Amino acid sequence: MNAVTGHVPAEGAERVPPPEGLKRWSTGQKLGLAALPLVGLSAWALAHNSGTAPPAAPPPATVTAASPLVRPITEWDEYSGRFEASRAVEVRPRVSGQIVGVHFRDGAVVRAGQLLFTIDPRPFAAALAEARASVAGARSDLALANAELGRSERLVANGFVSRADIDRLRAKVQAAQAELVAAQARVRARELDMSFTQVRAPITGRVSDRRIDPGNLVGGGATGGEATLLTTINALDPLYFAFDASEALYLKAKRSRAQGAAGAPVEIRLQDETGYRWHGRLDFTDNGLDTRSGTIRLRAVVANAGQFLAPGMFGNLRLSTGAAVPALLVPDAAVTTDQARKLVTVVDGAGNLSPRPVVTGPLIDGLRVIRSGLNPNERVVIAGAQLAMPGMKVKVQPGRIAAVAPPSVAAPASAPPAGAATFATR
Known part of the structure; x- marks a missing residue:
């Protein structure tokens, strides 16, 4: 009997000697080696008889x-x-003198014509009285000259007065008339100086603080260069918003409006705001580009009825470049990046996934604009894409894409059509 296989050779058959290494094994080792096939067979039979099935494939x-x-x-x-x-x-001030009164509160809103400062009027009142006295004296001189000319004209016919005397008297009358006109002009000038002692607001707006207190002397002047600065006034409603645009954006906006876009509405947000709550309209574009920076200066008019806005405030403005156009939007999380490409995962009717390269646009209300590469009737995976690989078959659960406008965004003055979304290019 063979110790390894347990086979008993037939009578008369040639006996095969065991391997050299096997000759050194003990009888127990040889019996254990012979029992290995039986142990494996028994384990298979036990597992088969117990009914345990192999692991099933995972669901899609x-x-x-x-x-x-x-x-x-x-x-x-x-x-x-x-x-x-x-x-x-x-x-x-237009005249020099001593400030004797300040009639406004620093930072208040003043109306056009409101009294702000008073300059001591007494020197100007005296000058005005002197000018009026000159008018009275000029009238008296003119009356005397007219009387002398009248008497001489009655005597010239009898030869008692020569023609030369008449000419001199007429010249005297004309000089008296000129002196009267000059005196009247001096009165009007002194009246203007008298009125200039009351410094009034030239426009309606918010006044700054006073730069001169009562009791100080101020210098006046017609040109303002040498005159003392008393305060400043800014008109706050409406306000201007000035900004610079690059040549590329200027050309883009210009061509869009040339193709029929109506108007140029603007929306502005401040530093601490998330929505564009301030609305206006572009009203000025400079007549040329700055060759050093390649930009052009533009200006928008913004209503400021509550006077919340103030000159010097920084803001971000967005300028409309055209009319509303239809666009495709998907959740921004559904767009992935593959090196230099933007991809979305689409699923067909059989449940097969496939990546789709797309050209994306700006972000609006959490949704990304898809400019090209996607059809409106295709289905985009918006959740669960990380659990499946492209080419796999999946179970599709229907979903819905919705965009909700931020609550801080107010409706613009010239709002787009109902249901329209707005965004800013980046």
Whole structure:
């Protein structure tokens, strides 16, 4: 009997000697080696008889898919700039003298014509009285000259007065008339000086603080260069928003409006605001570009009825470049990046996944604009894409894409069509 296989050779058959290494094994080792096939067979039989099945394949992954949201959007270009007063005035005196009264509160809103400062009027009142006295004297001289000319004209016919005397008397009358006109002009000048002792607000707006207190002497002047600065006034409603645009954005906006876009509405947000709550309209574009910076200066008019805005404030402005156009929007989380490409995962009717290269646009309300590469009737995976690989078959759960406008964004003065979305290019 063979110790390894347990086979008993037939009678008369040639016996095969065991391997050399096997000759050194003990009888127990040889019996254990012979029992190995039986142990393996017994284990297989035990597992087969117990009914344990091999592991089953995992179920297909579940993903949520939805068609892209189709909405009209209005494209905007973003700029940075600052608010400016629509009108700004430096208040300076027209006459010199001592300040005897300040009639406003620092930082208050003043109306055009409101009294701000009073300059001591007494020297100007005396000068006005002197001018009026000169008028009375000129009238008296003119009356005397007219009387002398009248008497001489009655005597010239009898030869008692020569023609030369008559000419001299007429010249005297004309000189008296001229002196009267000059005296009357001096009166009007002194009246103006008297009125200039009351410094009034030339425009309606918010006044700054007073730069001169009562009791100080101020210098006046017609040109204002040498006159003392008393205060400043800024008109705050409306305000200007000034900003610079690059040549590329200027050309883009110019061509869009040339193709039929109506108007140029603007929306502005301040540093601490998330929405564009201030609205206005572009009213000025400079007549040329700055060759050093390649930019052009533009200005928008913004209503400021509550006077919350102030000159010098920084803001971000977006300028509409055209009318509302339909666009496809998907959640920004559904867009992935593959090196230099933007991809979305689409699923077909059989539940197969496939990546789709797309060209993306700006972000609006958490949704990304898809400019090209996607059809409105295709389904985009919006959740669960990380559980499946492209090419796999998945179970599709229907979803819905919706955009909610931020609560801080107010409706613009010239709002887009109902249901339209707005965004700023980046």
